Amino acid sequence: MGHILVLDVGTSSMRGILFDKAGRICHVLQRQYRVSYLSDAMAEQDPRDWEDALFAILEDHAAWAGENGAEICALSLTCQRSSVIPVTEDGTPLCDAIMWLDKRNAAICGEMSPYEGKIFRVTGAHLNTVFSATKMTWLRRHEPGLYGKAYKLMTVGDYLAHLLTGEFKTDHTYGSRSLLMDIRTRQWDQEMLDLFEVDGEKLCELIPPGSVLGHTTEQIQALTGIPAGLPLISAGGDQQCAALGMGVLQRGDMEITTGTGGFLLAYSDEVPDGLRPDVICGAHAIPGKYVLESSMLSCSSLYDWFLRQFYRETPEKDLYAAIDREVLESTAGAGGCIALPYFQGRGTPDWNSQARGSFLNLTLHTSRADMARAVLEAIALESANNVEVLERYTGTGGYLYISGGLSRSAEFDRIQASAYGRAVCQSDNAEQTALGAWASAAVTLGLWPDHGAALTSAKRDDRITIYHPRPDWAVQYQAKRAEMNRLYELLHGGHGTAGSEKGATT
Numbered sequence: 001m002g003h004i005l006v007l008d009v010g011t012s013s014m015r016g017i018l019f020d021k022a023g024r025i026c027h028v029l030q031r032q033y034r035v036s037y038l039s040d041a042m043a044e045q046d047p048r049d050w051e052d053a054l055f056a057i058l059e060d061h062a063a064w065a066g067e068n069g070a071e072i073c074a075l076s077l078t079c080q081r082s083s084v085i086p087v088t089e090d091g092t093p094l095c096d097a098i099m100w101l102d103k104r105n106a107a108i109c110g111e112m113s114p115y116e117g118k119i120f121r122v123t124g125a126h127l128n129t130v131f132s133a134t135k136m137t138w139l140r141r142h143e144p145g146l147y148g149k150a151y152k153l154m155t156v157g158d159y160l161a162h163l164l165t166g167e168f169k170t171d172h173t174y175g176s177r178s179l180l181m182d183i184r185t186r187q188w189d190q191e192m193l194d195l196f197e198v199d200g201e202k203l204c205e206l207i208p209p210g211s212v213l214g215h216t217t218e219q220i221q222a223l224t225g226i227p228a229g230l231p232l233i234s235a236g237g238d239q240q241c242a243a244l245g246m247g248v249l250q251r252g253d254m255e256i257t258t259g260t261g262g263f264l265l266a267y268s269d270e271v272p273d274g275l276r277p278d279v280i281c282g283a284h285a286i287p288g289k290y291v292l293e294s295s296m297l298s299c300s301s302l303y304d305w306f307l308r309q310f311y312r313e314t315p316e317k318d319l320y321a322a323i324d325r326e327v328l329e330s331t332a333g334a335g336g337c338i339a340l341p342y343f344q345g346r347g348t349p350d351w352n353s354q355a356r357g358s359f360l361n362l363t364l365h366t367s368r369a370d371m372a373r374a375v376l377e378a379i380a381l382e383s384a385n386n387v388e389v390l391e392r393y394t395g396t397g398g399y400l401y402i403s404g405g406l407s408r409s410a411e412f413d414r415i416q417a418s419a420y421g422r423a424v425c426q427s428d429n430a431e432q433t434a435l436g437a438w439a440s441a442a443v444t445l446g447l448w449p450d451h452g453a454a455l456t457s458a459k460r461d462d463r464i465t466i467y468h469p470r471p472d473w474a475v476q477y478q479a480k481r482a483e484m485n486r487l488y489e490l491l492h493g494g495h496g497t498a499g500s501e502k503g504a505t506t
Contacts, residue, residue, distance in 0.1 A: 002020075002021070002070060002071030002072060002073040003018050003019060003020050003021075003026060003065065003070050003071060003072050003073060004018070004019050004072075004073065004074050004075070004076055004438055004441045004442065004445075005017070005018050005019075005058075005061055005072050005074070005075050005076070005226075006018075006019060006075075006076045006077075006078070006235075006434040006437045006438050006441075007054070007057065007075060007076070007077045007078070007079075007160065007437075008078055008079075008238070008241075008431075008433050008434045008437065009050065009077070009078070009079040009080060009156060009157065009160065009238070010080055010238060011035065011080050011099075011100075011101075011260065012032060012033070012034065012035075013030050013031060013032040013033065013053075014030070014031050014033075014050065014053040014054065014057060015028065015029070015030045015031075015057075015434065016028070016029045016030075016057030016058070016060070016061050017431060017434045017438075018061055018064070018065070018070070018072070019434075019438045019442075019458075020070075021442075021447055022457050022458065023435070023438060023439070023442070023454060023455075023457050023458025023459075024458070025431065026068075026070065027061060027064045027065075027068075029056070029057050029060045029061065031052070031053035031056055031057060033045070033049035033050070033053060035099050035101060036096070040103075041102070041103045041104050041106065042102055042103075042104050043098075043099040043101040043102040043103075044096040044097060044098060044099060044102070045083070045096060045097045045099055046096050046097075047085055047093040047096065047097055047159060050156060050159065050160060051163060054160055054163060054164075055223055055224055058220070058223075058224035058225070058226045059223075059224040059225055059226075061226070062224055062225030062226045063225065066225070072226065072227070072230065073230065073445070074230055074231045074232070074233060074441055074445055075164065075216065075226075075230055075231070075232045075233070075441075076232075076233045076235045076437040076438060076440060076441035077157055077160060077161060077164075077213075077232060077233070077234055077235060077437070078157075078235045078236060078237065078238050078241040078285075078433055078434070078436065078437040079155065079156050079157030079160065079174075079237065079238060080100060080155075080156055080157075080237075080238055081100065081155065081157075081173070081174055081177040081237040081238065081239070082100035082130050082131050082132045082135075082155070082174075082177045082178070083097045083098060083099045083100045083132070083155060083156050084097065084098045084132050084135045084136060084139070084153055084154070084155070085097045085098075085153070085154045085155070085156065085158075085159050086139060086146060086147065086149075086150035086152075086153050086154075087150065087151060087152050087153075087154055087159065087162070088149065088150070088151050089151040091159070091162040091163065091166075091168075093159070094146050094149055094150060095143075095146060097156065097159075098135045098138075098139070100130050100132075101130075102129070102135065103129045104135075104138055105129050105134040105135050105137065105138045106129050106353075108134045108137050108138055108141075109127055109128060109129055109134055112127055112134065112195070112196075113127065115127075115195060116277075117277075118191075118195075119179055119192070119195075120277045122182055122183070122189055122191065122192055123176070123178075123179050123180070123181060123182065123183055123189070123192065124176065124183035124271060124275065124280060124281030124282060125176065125177070125179055125183075125280050125281070125282065126277055126280060126351055127179065128351060129353075130177075131177055131178055131179045132153075132155065132177065132178045132179070132180075133178050133179035133180050133192070133196040133198065134179070134196065136153050136196060136197075136198045136202075137196050137197050137198070139153070140197050140198070141197075150202055151202070152168050152202055152203070152204055153198070153202050153203060154168075154170070154204060155170060155174050157170070157174060157234070157237075158170045158174070158204050161213050161214065161232060161234065163220075164214070164216055164217070164220055164232050165213060165214025165215055165216060165217060165232050166214065166217055167213055167214035168204045168205065169204050169205045169206075169207050169213050169214065169234070170203075170204040170205070170206060170207070170234075171206070171207050171208060171209040171211065171213075171234040171236055171283075172186045172206060172207075172208055172209055172236075172283035173209050173236035173237040173240045173282065173283045173284070173285060174236075174237055175188070175206050175283070176281075176282035176283040177237065177282065179192060179196065180192045180193060180196065180198060180203065181206065183271055183281055183282070183283070183290075184271055186206060186208075186283065187206065188200050188203055188206065207234065208287040208288070209234060209235060209236035209240070209283065209284075209285050209286075209287055209440065210233065210234070210235065210236070210285070210286070210287045210440045210441075210443065210444050211233065211234055211287075211444070212231045212232065212233055212444065213232045213233065213234040214231075214232055215228070215229050215230060215231055215232065216228050216229060216230040216232065231445070233437075233440060233441040233444050233445075235285060235436065235437035235440035235441060236283070236284075236285035236436075236437075236440065237285070238433050239257065239263045239265060239291075239293070239433075240265070240282070240283070240284055240285035240291055240436070241285050241433045241434075241436035241437045241440065242255065242257055242263075242265075242403065242432050242433040242436060243255050243265040243267070243284070243285070243291055243436065244284070244285040244286060244436030244439060244440065244451060244455075245431075245432035245433055245434070245435035245436030245437075245438075245439065245455070246401040246403060246427070246432050246436075247399065247401060247452075247455055247459075248265060248266070248267045248291070248401070249267065249286070249451060249452055249455075250267055250398065251267055251268070251269065251394055251395065251397070251398065252266075252267070252394050252395050252396070252397035252398025252399075253266065253267045253394075253398040253399050253401075254266040254267075254387070254390060254394065254398065254399070254400050254401070255400070255401040255402070255403065256383060256387075256400065256401070256402050256403075256404075256416070256424075257402075257403050257404040258299040258300060258379065258383070258402070258403075258404035258405065258406035258407055258412075259299060259300055259404040259405055259406075260299065260300055260301045261295060261296055261297050261298065261299055261301070261347070262295065262296035262298075262299040262379065262382075262383055262386075262404075263293065263294075263295055263296075264293065264294040264295070264383065264386045264387065264390060265291045265292070265293050266291065266292045266293075266390045266393065266394045267284070267289065267290075267291065267292075267394070267398075268281070268284075268289070268290040268291065268292050268393065268394065269289060269290070270290060271290060272292070272393050275393075277351075278294075278348060278349035278350075278389050279292045279293060279294055279348060279349070279389060279390065279393070280292070280293040280294070280295075280348075281293075285436055285437075285440055286451060292390055292393055292394065294347070294348040294349070294386035294389060294390060295347035295348055295386075296341070296346075296347050296348075296379070296382055296383060296386070297342075297343075297344040297345055297346065297347050298341050298342070298343045298344045298357070298379075299341075299379050299404070299406055300404070300405045300406050301343075301344070302341055302343050302357070302375060302379065303323075303375060303376070303379075303406060305343065306323075306371070306372060306375050307319050307320075307323060310368055310371070310372075311323060323372050324409055324411065326368060326369040326372055327369060327372050327373045327376060327409075327411050327412075328411060329367070329369040330367065330369040330370045330372070330373035331373075332415075332418075332470075332472070332473045332476050332477070333377075333476050333480060334370045334371070334373040334374035334377055335365065335366055335367070335370040336361050336363070336366075336370075337359065337360075337361055337362060337366050337370045337371055337373075337374040338359070338360045338361045338374060338378070338480070338483065338484060338487065339357070339358070339359050339360075339371070339374040339375050339377070339378035340355075340356075340357055340358040340359075340360070340378060340484060340487060340488060340491070341357060341375070341378040341379050341382050342355035342356055342357050342358075342488075342492070343356070343357035346488075346492070348386050348389065349385065349386065349389050352492055354492065355488070355491075355492040356491075356492075358487075358491065359371060359374070360487060376406070376409070376411070376412045376415055377415055377419070377477070377480065378484065379406065379412075380412070380415045380416045380419040380420075380477075381419050381477060381480060381481040381484055382484070383416070383419070383420075384419045384420050384421075384477070384481055385481070385485070387400075387420050387422075396422070399425055400420065400422050400423070400424050400425065401424070401425050401426070401427075402416060402424045402425065402426050403426065403427070403430075403432050407426055410467075413426060413465075413467045414467050414470065414473075415473070415477075416467065417467040417468055417469045417470075418469045418470050418473035418474045418477050419474075419477045419481070420469070421469050421474055421478075422469065423466055423467065423468045423469070424466070424467050425464055425465070425466050426464070426465045426466075426467070427459065427462045427463070427464055428462060428463040428464075428465070429459065429462045435455070435458055435459075438454075438458065439451050439454040439455055439458065442454045
């Protein structure tokens with residue numbers, strides 16, 4: 001068997017990454033695009049963005065493989081999870097995609113709030129504006145003609161898979177982000193379909209992650225040079241694949257990705273007994289297994305906001321170096337400055353979209369460096385709240401892996417370890433999501449006997465940095481987290497109620 005081409009489809013870009021049998025990266029191409037924000041509530045994207053990016057990546061990799069004597073034997077797809085594209089029977093989009101960020105469905109979420117307990121018991125997930133079911137409800141109510149014409153209501157991953165294979169299929173990881181799939185049977189649930197007014201025939205066929213979804217068509221070969229007949233493996237949603245790539249393979253393992261938002265995923269063999277609505281339980285990229293997931297809505301997006309507002313005089317190429325230097329000028333505790341990081345509301349554990357960001361305890365001695373450090377500490381301490389919740393289900397054993405844009409800051413990683421009271425592990429390999437998608441395909445194709453063996457091969461040359469808690473910082477951060485939580489309750493307690501625009505991850 002030859003090389004596996006991974007398609008890693010995010011909110012801001014698509015990456016094509018070619019791996020050899022051993023898990024080494026041979027070639028990479030990235031194509032960027034952007035979401036269109038039509039209002040504070042409406043976020044859409046033209047599906048041609050993904051089609052153009054896909055074909056450019058396929059054509060480039062086909063040419064590279066030909067020039068370098070490499071055989072592409074399969075494709076593996078991992079993707080953002082909760083956007084909705086209505087399409088015709090031949091897969092033509094009827095309108096722009098309603099993105100996972102879109103909140104036009106907030107009123108519908110409020111209307112559905114009396115059913116929250118039932119929704120959580122069946123789906124393991126929370127009623128919120130991010131998941132796709134209420135986006136479909138909105139389409140049916142506000143665009144009935146368009147809804148009626150739709151043959152299927154697809155995720156972005158489903159749409160790309162159809163472009164590649166002509167199939168209308170989706171895997172359990174995307175189903176578990178819809179509020180329409182029974183998390184235990186992994187089938188579309190009729191009671192949920194009725195509740196959200198969605199016709200079951202408009203949904204794609206559910207398959208396990210790691211399955212061969214279909215095979216590339218002759219049309220794809222003619223357009224891009226990628227051979228017809230190659231298997232396409234649906235590796236699962238991007239966050240599940242990131243967890244797999246980082247090695248979240250057994251009870252106690254956990255990963256934290258601090259990207260635009262913050263995603264925390266922990267491994268579970270089953271839906272836990274006594275599952276409470278302080279986490280999301282979803283399908284793992286490992287077939288038949290589960291992830292428990294917590295989320296923060298603002299991480300690097302908050303940090304970038306702070307940069308834009310307070311470092312306007314700094315050239316863009318020097319921004320991150322400048323703020324990293326200043327963060328080191330402040331000390332643990334940020335001179336008493338406290339930030340509440342709810343600039344887009346709060347995700348887990350209480351799903352309060354009405355929460356807002358704040359800076360508190362400022363004095364005439366507070367510096368820009370203190371405020372910058374307070375932002376990083378706030379993100380880590382809010383993440384620590386979620387780590388604590390996940391540990392109730394998984395215990396404190398296993399590894400805690402970190403990744404994402406903010407984890408490139410060594411000082412932030414030291415803050416994280418002390419905030420969590422646990423050693424954290426970071427790999428210098430930035431392609432953890434793609435690596436998980438590669439491992440999924442490599443096991444499916446029989447290149448490796450299991451995911452652990454595949455990852456061991458792929459990670460053999462990785463450099464792992466381990467950050468240990470500093471006892472003095474840990475004591476300060478424990479007190480600061482308690483104060484942050486007290487201030488949150490004073491400012492926002494009682495507002496994280498059913499029916500608000502509840503947050504979740506992509």
